[in-house]
Amino acid sequence: MASLGSDKPGIRHVADLAGVSHMTVSRVLNDHPNIKPDTRRRVLEAIEELDYRPNMVARALATQRTRRIGVIIESAVSFGPTSILRAVEMAARTSGYSVTAVALHEGDTLSPQDAVDNLTAQGVDALCVIAPRSSSVAALRRISLNVPMLVVKADADPTFLTVSIDQQAGTGLVVDHLVALGHRDILHIAGPLDWLDARARERAFHARAKSWGIRERPIVVGDWTADFAYDFAKGLNRLPDYTAVFVANDDMAIGLIHGLHDKGFEVPKDLSIVGFDDVPLARHFLPPLTTVRQDFTALGGAVVEMLRAALEERELPQLTRIPTELVARGSSAAPREVR
Structure with a gap:
């Protein structure tokens, strides 16, 4: 192959090393579907070996795409x-x-x-x-x-x-989990209902709760923040009739647990709390938070x-x-x- 010297490797260097034409290298770079797997492999291996970096400006001009x-x-x-x-x-x-x-x-x-x-x-x-x-x-x-x-x-x-x-299936998992534990009166603290994910979870909660014959209870509309749920818990003057709370995200769930603790209530002894997201700190909170993991x-x-x-x-x-x-x-x- 040609000596690279101090120059950066170009498309023809890749073609020489892979034993293909420079047009074939170009097709591989642009994800052309009609490339044999073995040819694609050889080109990609040559690109990696040479540490080749395509000229994105030239590619955009040639393909009319910026990628x-x-x-x-x-x-x-x-x-x-x-x-x-x-x-x-x-x-x-x-x-x-x-x-x-x-x-x-x-x-x-x-x-x-x-x-x-x-x-x-x-x-x-x-x-x-x-x-x-x-x-x-x-x-x-x-x-x-x-x-x-x-x-x-x-x-x-x-x-x-x-x-x-x-979102629907994730919310269904929450309701099914709480029902399996024996809960029949569950409060939902939703996110702002102008947010599509919050609306999807709220609707799915009502549908799943209804399918289990769970008491219909007005939801509480939050703002996604831990402070909102903390203030909500601090406003409770007594232990509520509901025995579990499904909270639309983990931030609010963690704020709720904090507020309940400051009011002298215990989780999960007095109230079970389930969140949504599985933030990194969820497993380290006290108690560790039951939640829905999103991939x-x-x-x-x-x-x-x-x-x-x-x-x-x-x-x-x-x-x-x-x-x-x-x-x-x-x-x-x-x-x-x-x-």
């Missing part, structure tokens, strides 16, 4: 949305894409239209919306786009591609694969809901006797 995914994220400081963004970034990098993100915050002057304009001006190939509110989705419906857009939400949508973690890594991979399939005009993947897992820990137990 960049634009992400609009709501509440970038919350565990779930940030975990999804990180997973999308990792999956995109593995597939040879980069990610550019724009965050929308409560009360921010930046609108969904502004976010889309910002990202499309950078020439993104596709757009993804993480942790959307219903108001943002409604605004996005009014925007005309010439790139694929995916919204991470539980329900299928005629306007957008959708992928999500199975954000699988979700990120599914987002990128769906967008790639749309860009490459391939058949779209069928799996659009990622399974969840209930992690039973010390914050849930059999109910106390209610007098």
